[in-house]
Amino acid sequence: MNLLRAAATVSSYTLLSRVTGLIRDVLIARAFGAGSITDAFWVAFRIPNLLRRLFAEGAFAQAFVPILGETKSTRTTEEARVLLDRVASLLTFVLIGVTLVGIIAAPLVVSAMGSGLRGADRASDFDAAVWMTRVMFPYITCMSLVAFASGVLNTWRHFAVPAITPVLLNLSMIAASIFLAPRLETPIYALAIGVVIGGVAQLAVQFAALARLGLKPRISFRLKTAWADPTVKRIMRQMLPATVGVSVAQLSLLINTNIATWLAPGSVTWLSFADRLMEFPTALLGAALSTVLLPSLSQAHAAGRKEDYSALLDWGLRLTLLLGLPAGLGLALMSEGLVSTLFHYGAFNAADVAQTRMAVIAYAVGLLGLLAVKILAPGFYARQDIRTPVKIALAVLVATQCLNLIFVPYLHHAGLALSIGLGACINALALLTGLRRRGVYVPSKGWGTFFMKLLVALAVMGTALAGANTFIDWLAMQQHAWLRVGLLLAMVSGAGVVYFGVLFTLGFRPNQFKKGGTPLV
Template sequence: MSESTPRRSILRSGMIVSAMTLLSRVLGLVRDIVIAALVGAGGAADAFFIAFKIPNFLRRLFAEGAFNQAFVPVLSEYVEQKTQQEVQRLVNAVAGCLGLVLTLVTGLAMLGAPLLVWLFAPGFSQSPDKLALTADLLRMTFPYLLLISLTAFSGSILNTKDRFAVPAFTPVLLNISLIAAAWGLTPYVSEPAVALAWGVLIAGVAQLSLQLPFLAQVGLLPRPQLVWQHEGVRRILTLMTPALFGVSVSQINLLLDTVLASFLVDGSVGWLYYSDRLVELPLGVIGVAIGTVILPTLSRQHASADQERFAVLMDWALRMVILVGVPAAVALILLAEPLLATLFQYGAMTAHDTAMAAMSLRAYALGLLAFMLIKVLAPGYFARQDTRTPVKVAIKAMIANMVLNLLLIGPLAHAGLALATALSAFMNAGLLAWGLHREGVLKRQPGWGRFILQLLLALVGMLAVLYGLMPEVSQWTRWTLEHRIVHLLILVGSGLLSYLMLLLLTGVRLRHLRGPLH
């Protein structure tokens, strides 16, 4: 067995990832404001967004999706059962094979940039200058896929060694790089979008470079070797195939929603976008964070055949998601208009837009808990190197989402699409939970009755406080920015404080939330 790594509570690790994710999301908002001021919403902005979207889409599909789900369980098993030398050989082989494939893909993409642009944005073909600019920008941004994929590979190694802070902080560098490039490089280039493209490339170099000293610190700095016959490489490739398809299913769902929304009245796509942005905040800060920190530990426990601790950790993750997800969903439903008006209702966005976006936000918020549950239930399969079952479940949920879209889009328009997404997410989470329970992996631990009662009492108190302080919805559209911010902070702060205080009064203590050690 390899040298042991420091052990810390899952809660502490989750809080580290959550804090870094929150920082990244806040800087991402600042980044969007800077980009909007720099390139506006014209043809150059479209060109940059597509040039950035293509490698980013492939990153989500490949590096942080299928590859991570396949690599972490295999690496964790090696760390738990093999010597340090064998772990190093696995890392070297994966680095060599992954690096070669990504280099070839990057080279081909840069050569065929105009074709890629046409596939992702066929409308650009009507404007040769716009198509040419996008292709030029894509040649600058596409190497980001190579760099960020190797960064994700490095981050997976550090996560497996319980070093979560650096991989969680890394996305912050992208936002910092784009902001700095927008301010610092624009005077030296003919087109501001070119400065942003350089910012993407610089971010990729910075993100990968940040990881390397920490990989050396844990004794696993990769020395790439082309060893396709390595047993671990073959297993990772076998696990990646269904995982890649599973990630593709979610992308198909998003594409279908966008296509259907495009047939609705003007503004429907935007209303869904703004409401989705707000739901993504608690999902990323809590759901994704917990899913990230439990996967390496679950993988180790499966490798050591410690099924009891596996079940305890899964139970803890579910309680944490429910403890945060339920009040977050309720707050989004109740504060939909105040949140949207404060953040987005300026310039071209009207009070009508806020009202319409609030409808889809409430529908999405109904599914927030399910979205979070999926993030912590799916690792229960990935850790056991089962990437096929989540794919089967995802396909069933996708079919359900398609049917619900068609049923709900008529009476509820864009909000029907959001509601269909929420309902299909509950189906997805329910099937994942049932499968883990049936296999004896998900076992109910003691204390659930008391936990639910404490949660409900705190929730009722939070609702009472919010209702008591909530001004009339119409006032938010008349207030200035300063008034909106002050009142929103009072509402959010009072609701959060009342929820935490009531949890404390009902007997919840920090020690109850720490979770098992890694």
């Protein structure tokens, strides 16, 4: 399979998901602004998202996908189906238990996630966060099973359905904010209801896709038999260090969210909207490449193709720099235009734009690190080495919190974003060093020339954007939404033309990345 085409497929569907997610957030900003009640929603929404990343997309995916890829390559289809049945059965019952505990213990969970909401003057915000947390906890079960289905579909090289189903969550929340919110005494509760409906919809679509492939798992109560399966035990053993590793990253998010609840009201919301803008490059590039690389790396490792393994990582890193560097520079230089055009309406005022813009710039500083981690970490996971990334993640957690001590007193909520980005850069550098020392990744020739060409193109693009910005007052165009949209699209398109035009002049050709220096996988 042509990996560039596969990554482009995932990116195109992910783009649709991110666009609908952006529309969702624009509607939320316009209707609710950035204040204490929106902070309560984002705190509540981060709780199921945190556990989803921990149990599903994080630890489970890292342990499950490489072993499933190995099983697919070395065993019969029927043996693979039996493994799917047993893993799905265990996962389902564990998730139901976690969900029930979460619903009961919601006040404690919210206190841990957003202790700043416990103040006497924010009692109503705390109660709202608890209510929405309880409503959204079943979303964890849905999305963990969706992650299971996505792992299976990606391993069988069916990337489109897992990439496009997040659109359903966004559409559900959009519908809830438009049609349900006006009918509720507390309108923002509609968003929590929309989250659950969106989770159920994603699960239905993914399992329908598995059924078409004859891979839909048969949930069974024979949990002892499932637990006794040696391959299932291998997955569980791999999940333990993976859980620790992912927990470290999520603990950092928990700490940062908690800190944000103690800052000015609206801080959690400003960070959430800035994070939404960061999700465009991290999902379109980082997540897309990670999705297609992990199964390919796992199969290359199982077949003992060391040179192909290294070439796959080299291809991913080059593509990350090619697209990640201009994305980070563009986000920083166009931060005011992006935030104003997307959110500066209704209850979201100019002060909110300024605060969100600061967070966007801070995130942009560490964008390359955030992207590179998604390429380098699978280099360990595919070899079923999860302990090394865990050790690195523990060190990065300490480093991130030390950075918080330095930046937050001066930059407030933007300091939290900057610490996350710089921590990701430290993480990526440590992962790269580990792969190089093990001889797993050997850079191909031409990196120096490649990097110098990128620097020239970035300098020209940055100069053009900075010059264009001096002629535009984004805030003054609040009443001319479509004019702002047109100008923003023109600047983004123009920046892309300038960047790739300079690269083309310097000898870059797109077909150099079709195979990425690797055999077709």
